[in-house]
Amino acid sequence: EVQLVESGGGLVQPGGSLRLSCAASGFTFNRNAMTWVRQAPGKGLEWVSTISGSSTYNAASVKGRFTISRDNSKNTVYLQMNSLRADDTAVYYCVKERAIRGVIDFFDYWGQGTLVIVSS
Amino acid sequence: DIQMTQSPSSLSASVGDRVTITCRASQSVSSYLNWYQQKPGKAPKLLIYATSTLQSGVPSRFSGSGSGTDFTLTISSLLPEDFATYYCQQSYSPLYTFGQGTKVEIK
Numbered sequence: 001e002v003q004l005v006e007s008g009g010g011l012v013q014p015g016g017s018l019r020l021s022c023a024a025s026g027f028t029f030n031r032n033a034m035t036w037v038r039q040a041p042g043k044g045l046e047w048v049s050t051i052s053g054s055s056t057y058n059a060a061s062v063k064g065r066f067t068i069s070r071d072n073s074k075n076t077v078y079l080q081m082n083s084l085r086a087d088d089t090a091v092y093y094c095v096k097e098r099a100i101r102g103v104i105d106f107f108d109y110w111g112q113g114t115l116v117i118v119s120s
Numbered sequence: 121d122i123q124m125t126q127s128p129s130s131l132s133a134s135v136g137d138r139v140t141i142t143c144r145a146s147q148s149v150s151s152y153l154n155w156y157q158q159k160p161g162k163a164p165k166l167l168i169y170a171t172s173t174l175q176s177g178v179p180s181r182f183s184g185s186g187s188g189t190d191f192t193l194t195i196s197s198l199l200p201e202d203f204a205t206y207y208c209q210q211s212y213s214p215l216y217t218f219g220q221g222t223k224v225e226i227k
Contacts, residue, residue: 105211110163
């Protein structure tokens with residue numbers, strides 16, 4: 001059974017930093033791209049960052065502030081968030097990607113989410 | 121970035137109704153279009169990938185169609201458990217983007 005368990009959320013002041021972790025199990029971790037998606041309170045889904053092999057991709061809204069990384073020996077993906085702003089307040093979901101024939105990508109498993117609140 | 125626009129933003133429907141949600145991309149995404157369902161307080165769930173392929177376990181009353189820039193999600197006969205918010209998402213570009221969501225409410 002695939003499990004994605006996020007941790008590290010909490011209350012942080014504007015300008016502060018936080019590191020989210022996502023522990024994965026139930027699949028061959030190093031064969032799958034991993035993604036973070038966030039959802040501000042009462043709002044829609046926003047893609048944040050993806051790590052695929054050694055390549056990383058970031059939304060414009062977080063570029064230069066957030067860094068996604070992974071430790072395949074620990075089956076864990078991270079999101080380092082710096083220079084946090086009020087509009088980063090959201091539930092952050094860790095998401096497993098599945099790729100078919102290397103081109104068809106979609107998010108087949110989601111964690112339960114961890115809440116990040118940026119406020120003074 | 122590729123912008124995804126869903127319509128309508130919300131709709132009211134009755135159990136048994138046929139419901140269609142539209143998703144339009146700002147440029148062609150070929151067939152790399154996925155649909156998710158989200159219920160309040162829960163993580164999203166994959167319904168359809170690559171425009172029309174049902175994820176394992178998803179009921180056949182859900183279907184998807186389209187190509188290029190215009191896509192639809194159809195629920196053939198709405199059940200009580202289908203009242204939720206639905207999102208489209210393109211995976212043509214590695215800078216993924218979601219539509220703003222369509223909330224399906226009970227009439």
